Amino acid sequence: MFFDIQNINKGYAADVKRLLERGKPFQAIQSPKDLDLLNYLGLAAIDHRRMLLQLGQKHKIRLHYGACMSMVEIITILYLYWLNIDPEKPDWDGRDRFVLSKGHAVPSLYITLLQSGYVSDRDFEKYRTIDSIFQGHPDRNKTPGIDCSTGSLGQGFPVACGMAWALKKNGSSAKVYSLLSDGECNEGSVWEAALIAHNARLDNLISIIDYNKKSSYGSMKDRNAVSPLSQKWESFGWNVLRANGHDFEDLSRVLKQAHDTKGRPSIIICDTIKGKGIPLHTRQFVSSSSGLDESHYEEAIVYLNNLEKKINEESGTRIR
Amino acid sequence: MKNLALEFADILVEIGTKYPEVVVLDADLPDSCKTEKFAKSFPKRVWDIGVAEQSLPTISAGLALIGKIPVYNSFAVFAVHRGVDMIRQSICYNNTNVKIIGHAAGVSMGYTGPSHHTIEDIALLRSMPGMCILQPSDAVELKQMMYAAIDHYGPVYLRLPRSTVPNHHGSDYEFKIGQPDVISEGTDISLFFTGDLYPKVLEILSGLKQRKISVQVVNLPTIKPIDVDSIIRLGNKTKAAVTLEDHNIMGGIGSMIAEIYAEHLQKPVKRMGINDTFTESADADLLRERYGLGNKAILQAINAVLKTNKLGL
Numbered sequence: 001m002f003f004d005i006q007n008i009n010k011g012y013a014a015d016v017k018r019l020l021e022r023g024k025p026f027q028a029i030q031s032p033k034d035l036d037l038l039n040y041l042g043l044a045a046i047d048h049r050r051m052l053l054q055l056g057q058k059h060k061i062r063l064h065y066g067a068c069m070s071m072v073e074i075i076t077i078l079y080l081y082w083l084n085i086d087p088e089k090p091d092w093d094g095r096d097r098f099v100l101s102k103g104h105a106v107p108s109l110y111i112t113l114l115q116s117g118y119v120s121d122r123d124f125e126k127y128r129t130i131d132s133i134f135q136g137h138p139d140r141n142k143t144p145g146i147d148c149s150t151g152s153l154g155q156g157f158p159v160a161c162g163m164a165w166a167l168k169k170n171g172s173s174a175k176v177y178s179l180l181s182d183g184e185c186n187e188g189s190v191w192e193a194a195l196i197a198h199n200a201r202l203d204n205l206i207s208i209i210d211y212n213k214k215s216s217y218g219s220m221k222d223r224n225a226v227s228p229l230s231q232k233w234e235s236f237g238w239n240v241l242r243a244n245g246h247d248f249e250d251l252s253r254v255l256k257q258a259h260d261t262k263g264r265p266s267i268i269i270c271d272t273i274k275g276k277g278i279p280l281h282t283r284q285f286v287s288s289s290s291g292l293d294e295s296h297y298e299e300a301i302v303y304l305n306n307l308e309k310k311i312n313e314e315s316g317t318r319i320r
Numbered sequence: 321m322k323n324l325a326l327e328f329a330d331i332l333v334e335i336g337t338k339y340p341e342v343v344v345l346d347a348d349l350p351d352s353c354k355t356e357k358f359a360k361s362f363p364k365r366v367w368d369i370g371v372a373e374q375s376l377p378t379i380s381a382g383l384a385l386i387g388k389i390p391v392y393n394s395f396a397v398f399a400v401h402r403g404v405d406m407i408r409q410s411i412c413y414n415n416t417n418v419k420i421i422g423h424a425a426g427v428s429m430g431y432t433g434p435s436h437h438t439i440e441d442i443a444l445l446r447s448m449p450g451m452c453i454l455q456p457s458d459a460v461e462l463k464q465m466m467y468a469a470i471d472h473y474g475p476v477y478l479r480l481p482r483s484t485v486p487n488h489h490g491s492d493y494e495f496k497i498g499q500p501d502v503i504s505e506g507t508d509i510s511l512f513f514t515g516d517l518y519p520k521v522l523e524i525l526s527g528l529k530q531r532k533i534s535v536q537v538v539n540l541p542t543i544k545p546i547d548v549d550s551i552i553r554l555g556n557k558t559k560a561a562v563t564l565e566d567h568n569i570m571g572g573i574g575s576m577i578a579e580i581y582a583e584h585l586q587k588p589v590k591r592m593g594i595n596d597t598f599t600e601s602a603d604a605d606l607l608r609e610r611y612g613l614g615n616k617a618i619l620q621a622i623n624a625v626l627k628t629n630k631l632g633l
Contacts (some may be wrong), residue, residue: 099383148382148385149371149409151409151412152406158375158406159381159382162380162382162390163383163385163386164344164382165379166383166385167386169343172389188374189374189375189378191371191374192374193378196370196372201331
């Protein structure tokens, strides 16, 4: 096994499906009713972060830890709970689409694809090397489950707009989700497409911003800040929703609202913490180009282990 | 005489009827790009995204990823240059089935000036993996080319000069992506051209009449992917080559022919076109005359290149 994770063979997506049997699709999660589900997603997110750390450590690579760690809950709820997708049929016409516009955070998407069953643990033996299915940025022609190749910031989002228009024309009920970074909102192409999507009334387009307030080299406010972000999108005519990007209950609440909104596209601005799960990253700014040394890696593992212990104590041993 | 833009408009409607997945995008120039007829016939299959040219490639890529065949239109200089990164990443790397129509390419929109001239588009797109680049020399070729572009899965750039030219192809002409079109055979010099320059080629030929120089005239409707073996076979028949194009001599068909000649034939090549300079506002024919495609300059180039060949052998 490439990843040293207890739960990996069982399949997270299957577990969620089992937990969902009582519920309907596209419903907000509510505690205490859905406590099992919430705890399960919480544990999946912890495993996700562990796998990110192991991926970097085993291959001795730097993998945009900060950008990956801040989007873990967002991508986890999308793939394990929210999106109408079928990992058995990655090219199914009726599926919801997901575009990772912040393509540099693709390691997190790869882990999610593993947790949902699109790729296998063995695939990770080869990473960013000859004949690997995993490229340094998303490649739809190499990795099953990826809907759009990205990597140049400010492009995935307009591509998602095009997808939404075409799906509407086809009479499809599928929706298009895209995840942007706040730094990416420095790209003019984002705002060009924001205008276009609003004018085209693309209510099947749901975009999410991982608003961690930091870009590659430091704090956004020290270079080209995008705040106030909500007002900007409101003035562009979008349905603006705001959530804690690390809270599944909150995320599901806004996803439900966005899903049900008619006549205009929705943007979900998620307040997040860059590098969440790596104590070093929350103590000080760490540049995207930095790796993680052994002591900080160990520190992060201990932190995640304690977090897991806490969830398991709260939920008994019902989940695992 | 056929106006290529008006022909484009009619063929696009015909294609729209046969291919329900074709959708047409504009960036506020449906009149200049002659897509109004298509819009009238298929109002639900057009999307004018406004003055937002860098979004044409990305949005089109999105449409293609859902199975549409988007045909996006703007002046060539904006259809290509404005969104070069978008074309590279979202169209080529993504390998999406997007058709780019570059209208009024080259200096064919003369009066509007260098800001609107397109003399770098071939150079920019030729280096992008997977990109197919086509340019018609008359309306007969344009029609077949447009069908071929739609039938070919993957990115296609159709370089369309704003030009009115006679049809020099007959109804028996068969366009095939990749194949050069040999218009006349000869043994001294190969004259390669692309686009609406055939009337100019005829003038050059008449200027050579008294000189007993035997010219092989080759039209290059496909700029990429080119069948290299065909070019080698044609190159073997003559002593030297001259290339003509309404484009910077850097990176266009002149460069392509020179590359093939250097690697396979070791025969002299002279590239004629815009000589790495911005031109000015004027009638397109005057601009071509003044900036590298004057008949006298071309005749001189032919003489010079043949002389080089003699010295070289």
